[in-house]
Amino acid sequence: MQQPTPQPRRKPRTSQPLAAACMTATLIQEFNPGTSPPPVRIANRIFKLSANHLDKQCYPLTETPGIVHLGLIDKSAMNDEIIFIDGRFQIMSADIDVRVCEVGLRDGIQGIDQFFPTDKKKAWIKAEAAAGVPEIEVCSFVPPSVSGQFVDCEEVVADALTHADLTVSTLVPNLRGAERAFATGVQKMNFVLSISESHNQANVRCSREESLERFRQIAELRNSTPENKKVTLGAGLATALGCTIEGQIDPGEIVRIAERLLELGADELAVSDTVGYANPAQVRDVYRLLRRHLGDDVLLSAHFHDTRGLGLANVHAALDEGVRQFDASLAGLGGCPFAPGASGNIVMDDLVFMLEAMGLKTGVNLDALVSVREIVAAGLPNEPLLGAIARAGVPKGFAAANVAA
Numbered sequence: 584m585q586q587p588t589p590q591p592r593r594k595p596r597t598s599q600p601l602a603a604a605c606m607t608a609t610l611i612q613e614f615n616p617g618t619s620p621p622p623v624r625i626a627n628r629i630f631k632l633s634a635n636h637l638d639k640q641c642y643p644l645t646e647t648p649g650i651v652h653l654g655l656i657d658k659s660a661m662n663d664e665i666i667f668i669d670g671r672f673q674i675m676s677a678d679i680d681v682r683v684c685e686v687g688l689r690d691g692i693q694g695i696d697q698f699f700p701t702d703k704k705k706a707w708i709k710a711e712a713a714a715g716v717p718e719i720e721v722c723s724f725v726p727p728s729v730s731g732q733f734v735d736c737e738e739v740v741a742d743a744l745t746h747a748d749l750t751v752s753t754l755v756p757n758l759r760g761a762e763r764a765f766a767t768g769v770q771k772m773n774f775v776l777s778i779s780e781s782h783n784q785a786n787v788r789c790s791r792e793e794s795l796e797r798f799r800q801i802a803e804l805r806n807s808t809p810e811n812k813k814v815t816l817g818a819g820l821a822t823a824l825g826c827t828i829e830g831q832i833d834p835g836e837i838v839r840i841a842e843r844l845l846e847l848g849a850d851e852l853a854v855s856d857t858v859g860y861a862n863p864a865q866v867r868d869v870y871r872l873l874r875r876h877l878g879d880d881v882l883l884s885a886h887f888h889d890t891r892g893l894g895l896a897n898v899h900a901a902l903d904e905g906v907r908q909f910d911a912s913l914a915g916l917g918g919c920p921f922a923p924g925a926s927g928n929i930v931m932d933d934l935v936f937m938l939e940a941m942g943l944k945t946g947v948n949l950d951a952l953v954s955v956r957e958i959v960a961a962g963l964p965n966e967p968l969l970g971a972i973a974r975a976g977v978p979k980g981f982a983a984a985n986v987a988a
Contacts, residue, residue: 680943680984682908684718685711685931686886687959688739689754691916693723693730695966701735703962705742708749710958711913714951716931718750719743720773720910724760740767752817756787761801765811772805773853774798775819776844778836779826782857786821795843802848818849819886824869825860837869838876851882853910856897859890863900870904884908887929889915889969894929895937902943909934914956915969930970932956936977944984949977 688707692699708719721743722736736753743751744767752771755761764772776794777783783791798818805811822829823837841852854869866885873883885901885908887894898909912928935947953973960968 678944679717679946680907681902681938681945682717683931683934683938683945683947684720684752684884684908684910685716685913686720686910686928687912687914687916687931689720689723689733690910690928691912691914692732692963694918695732695916695963697963697965699732699962701738703958704735704739706958707913707955707962708739708743709746710955711952712743712746712749714955715945715947716952717748717946718752718771720752720754723754723756724763725754725756736763737767740764740769744768744770752815755801757797758800758804761804765804765814769814771815771817772801773817773819774801774849775821775855776840777821777826777857778832778840779822779829781828782822782826785828791840795840795847798844798849799847805848815850816848817851817853817884818844819853819855820844821855821857823854824856824865825858827858827860834869834872838872841873841877845877845881851884851908852877853884853886854901855886856888856894857886859888859894861887861897862893863896866897866900867904870901870906874904882908884910886910888918888927889929890918895933898929898934898937913952914959914973916959916963916966927969930972932970932972936972936981939983940981942984949983 688704704721708721711719721739722733723730724736725733727734740751740753743749750770752773753764753767753769755764755772755774761772774797775787776791776798777786778791780791783789783794787794789797802816805814805816820837820841823832825832837854844852852873854866854873856866870883873881877883883906885898885906887897887901887909889895901909910928911931911934913931915927915930917927932949932953935945935949935952938945939947939949949972953970956968956970956973959966
């Protein structure tokens with residue numbers, strides 16, 4: 584029986600003029616006119632302002648009462664748009680339309696018994712960063728008893744942080760894991776909570792309410808020091824689109840958990856088809872539901888699995904709903920241990936091909952990306968590597984997107 588669509592529980596937040604956003608500023612980072620500011624984390628409330636909306640060459644934020652001196656934002660430094668977040672801001676590059684995140688080094692290998700050598704992990708990260716992949720989830724700060732793949736977390740993160748222009752993210756399951764991650768200087772931490780109570784119990788051995796309390800502790804630690812505040816906190820809504828234990832998921836529960844995570848301090852939310860149950864119509868419905876309840880200023884990303892061959896179709900549906908950030912795994916490594924027959928995450932190389940073929944620029948060199956598979960094959964010689972582009976090649980006449988749509 585189809586679950587009724589819940590009514591909005593609160594009025595969605597809407598984008599505001601930049602000056603209005605500044606009124607709630609708690610921290611302003613200063614930079615020289617005509618230069619880009621340093622990278623900053625993305626927080627809950629995001630206000631977008633296109634450079635075309637500015638009626639002056641420089642917009643003096645110092646005229647806004649009650650904020651710290653910021654200087655002038657030069658239109659020439661803005662490229663595409665500025666995102667202003669809770670007193671923080673970030674220049675968004677006009678060079679890409681869609682941001683892809685590699686999760687193979689974490690989600691892809693976590694269930695593989697054969698240890699993926701540390702030097703191969705470093706080589707994988709280096710090669711993908713050179714290919715233009717903007718973000719890589721490099722490990723999970725879990726005990727060795729949970730997964731032996733991540734006994735080298737600190738070493739891998741330290742090496743990954745040496746690559747310029749790469750956002751280094753990790754998974755943290757609890758406060759202890761977060762403490763270890765903060766100590767490394769990692770730029771982003773991801774926390775996963777299952778919408779399905781049964782799956783949450785099976786996956787992290789606690790209730791959803793206990794997981795929310797764990798996330799609250801992590802957010803509190805993040806907010807405890809100026810250095811920690813620079814770290815982005817992402818939250819994954821696992822089994823949001825179906826569960827092998829409970830079946831279909833109540834849409835109202837997706838909204839409830841999403842709202843709780845935002846209230847506790849999540850900067851981003853990833854809608855996750857953990858077991859590969861989703862279809863494009865369902866994907867559209869869930870993102871529309873979340874937008875209606877959460878507003879347009881919450882960063883929603885997508886994490887799809889290709890268990891039933893609909894992974895890229897679901898990406899297309901999410902694109903239709905305005906999603907511009909996607910997780911994927913090189914060669915399709917991965918798969919939920921509680922999803923029989925799960926074939927893993929969508930294939931990063933196929934995702935990049937599809938997006939570029941559609942005219943959506945990712946900033947990733949497809950040939951260089953496909954060549955990284957050789958590193959994976961050398962480190963995991965017994966693992967099957969999936970991917971249509973690696974097998975068949977690109978069509979004759981294919982050209983990557985050259986101009987952002």
